[in-house]
Every structure is written in structure tokens, then in C-alpha cells.
Amino acid sequence: MEVIATKLADFVEPRDQSIMAAAPWRLKRVTFDNRWLWRLGRSLQIVARLLRTFTPSRRLDMLALSPMSRHLVRAASARSADLFIAHYPAALPAAAAAARRHGTQYAYDAEDFHLGEWPDDPAYDTERRLVHAIEGRYLPSCAYVTAASPLIAEALVETYGIEPPHVVLNVFPRSQAPAAPTTQGSAAPRPSLYWFSQTIGPNRGLECAVRAIGLSAYRPHLYLRGTPAVGYVAQLEKIAGETGAQGRVHVLPPASPDQMENLAAHHDLGLASEVPVSRNREVCLTNKLFSFLLAGLPPLMSATPAQRRFAAESGLADLVYPVDDAPALAALIDRLLSAPDGLASLREQIWRLGQERYNWDVERNLIRSAIQGIKC
Structure with missing residues (x-):
């Protein structure tokens, strides 16, 4: 098993390393240490948000949602697996693309109800539209969906009309x-x-x-x-x-x-x-x-x-x-x-x-x- 994860904040790195010291799986990091690379990603995200108002598409939605998504697509697609599991909306296009390339399947683990992460304020309408577009496009084709609480599962069913997710709580060994x-x-x-x-x-x-x-x-x-x-x-x-x-x-x-x-x-x-x-x-x-x-x-x-x-x-x-x-x-x-x-x-x-x-x-x-x- 291999995990593909981003590296954005140095202050959590010691905790990540402590996990890796005992983890029975491999880790591939998608890093953004280069500030120019990060600025390029943010610029592409801004342009994509402008363009998708005129011609929405699968690729523009992915670029507009997160500067990380295209890097995750590249990293995931470079690996072969029987099952790809996405853990947040920005990773869903990557899991789907990798599964499509290798002729396998993908799943989604909803640790939160991501569509509802922002206050009910028009200032966050763009983020909500993008999450809705990504989850609405990819969730119906998932091999399965898990949710971290019963009410998250119910919210996903209500919003996207998918089969009821499996509830898997955030518990520890x-x-x-x-x-x-x-x-x-x-x-x-x-x-x-x-x-x-x-x-x-x-x-x-x-x-x-x-x-x-x-x-x-x-x-x-x-x-x-x-x-x-x-x-x-x-x-x-x-x-x-x-x-x-x-x-x-x-x-x-x-x-x-x-x-x-x-x-x-x-x-x-x-x-x-x-x-x-x-x-x-x-x-x-x-x-x-x-x-x-x-x-x-x-x-x-x-x-x-x-x-x-x-x-x-x-x-x-x-x-x-x-x-x-x-x-x-x-x-x-x-x-x-x-x-x-x-x-x-x-x-x-x-x-x-x-x-x-x-x-x-x-x-x-x-x-x-x-x-x-x-x-x-």
C-alpha cells in the first residue's frame, strides 16, 4: 500500500515523520516547498476560476478547486493499484484519473462534509460550487464511499443521491x-x-x-x-x-x-x-x-x-x-x-x-x- 500526500506546512512535519517511523506503508510526498511553483499553481487556479464561469469543464473544475489537484493526478496516475482511495475533494479527480488509466476502481473517504465546511455566506459560493461539481461528478461512480459520521453519510445521500455510504468513525488503535x-x-x-x-x-x-x-x-x-x-x-x-x-x-x-x-x-x-x-x-x-x-x-x-x-x-x-x-x-x-x-x-x-x-x-x-x- 502507498499513500500520496501533500506537504504544505512545516510545523506538522515532525508529527508526520513520527507516523512514518512505524507505518507499514510507503509514502509519496507532493511538496510545495518552491514558492514560485506554489505561486504558479495559485495563478492557474485563479485563471481557471475565471474561465469556468464561461466554459465549465472537468479540467477547469479540478484546476479551480485546488493548486494541488493536477500534481495529485500526476502522482497517482504514475502508480498502479487495484483500488485508489481519495480522502478529500481535491484528491477525487486524481483517484478517478488513476483508476481510469489503469482500468481499476476508486473510492472516497469523506472525513468531513466538505460542501458544508464554510459559513452560510455568499463570499464562499465559489468554493461550494466547485466542491459540489467535483463530488457530484465523481461520487456516483465510486466503488464505495465511507463517511466519518452517520450525519455526514446522510448529508451525502441527500446532496448527491448516492447509495448510503459506509460509516467508519475516526477512531484509534x-x-x-x-x-x-x-x-x-x-x-x-x-x-x-x-x-x-x-x-x-x-x-x-x-x-x-x-x-x-x-x-x-x-x-x-x-x-x-x-x-x-x-x-x-x-x-x-x-x-x-x-x-x-x-x-x-x-x-x-x-x-x-x-x-x-x-x-x-x-x-x-x-x-x-x-x-x-x-x-x-x-x-x-x-x-x-x-x-x-x-x-x-x-x-x-x-x-x-x-x-x-x-x-x-x-x-x-x-x-x-x-x-x-x-x-x-x-x-x-x-x-x-x-x-x-x-x-x-x-x-x-x-x-x-x-x-x-x-x-x-x-x-x-x-x-x-x-x-x-x-x-x-
């Missing part, structure tokens, strides 16, 4: 989990509320979380792991100073993806504070949610449609709070922290959910079933 459930967090100071992502920034429910720890009777600390957006931590500290949470917001450095579960287990509660600023945020289930389950860390979930449904189906409805409702989140934190024995029992329940259901050792069988079901 059992080998990354703590060996046993912990009764409480060990982060100092504690009690602690934990959140992580690639970027620490707005529209992730963190402002609400800071206000909630200011209201909580147990005065928990909030730990945020990731790379802060410029000036954003200062905004959170200002909110903390205004709400009684001063000195209780901590920023932790990024860490390797395979460490996320063991790092999470050091805390008392996890935070899945998604804000439905776009259709995708309404329907997606994030990586951190499943890292928390594997870590045995109770996830406090904002009531987006996807998280609300997941919580009901997994028996965790009591861990949901209204979106952007700091008093409700504070009350949920206090209810859990006020009963140490109950919290220890809940942590064990969460850990067992991760061990028995929400892990890659179980979920990968769904991918195998999808591949085995391909009609030759």
Missing part, C-alpha cells in the same frame, strides 16, 4: 490506550478539563469553556493542547480575568498523534465543545471525542446534532450540554466532580466503551467489508 482505566486525573493542578486540536482558535467553544470554569464551584483548570492562533490566547486570558478563571487556563505544546490517548488520561474530564458555525460542524464527529473514549476520559459534548445523536446511541446522553451555554457546562462539571466514586465508575465505563466498540481494531473491519463488497 487499542494499542494507544492506557492499559487500564484510571480513577481520576493526575494533571497538576487539578481538577482539570482537557481539550486538544491542531490549532487553538475561535469557533471551537473555548470561550464558553473559560467562562464555565469561572462559574464552577470546583474551580477546575482548563488545559488546551495545540498551536495557538495569533493573539487568541490573550483573548481567552482576558475572558478568564473577567469571569474569575484567571490563572486557570494552560496552553500545552503539540504532541505526536499516537500519544493523544495517554496524554488525555492524565485529566479529569474531556471537552468536545464543537460550535455549529457551519453545516459540517453540525454533522461531524471529531477525533478528540474518540481519543477521549479510548483514554477513559468522560467527554463533555456540546449539543451539535451529530454529538447529540452519538451521545444517545452510546449511552452518554447525560454528558451533553447546550451549545455555548457556560452556566449549563459549569453545572455539568460540578455534577461530575461532586461525586468522585460516580466519576471513577464513569471513567471505567468510558474506557470499556473505547476498548469494546470505539477503536480501530473493530472499525477497520467495516473498511474490509466495503472493499470485499466491490463489484468487479
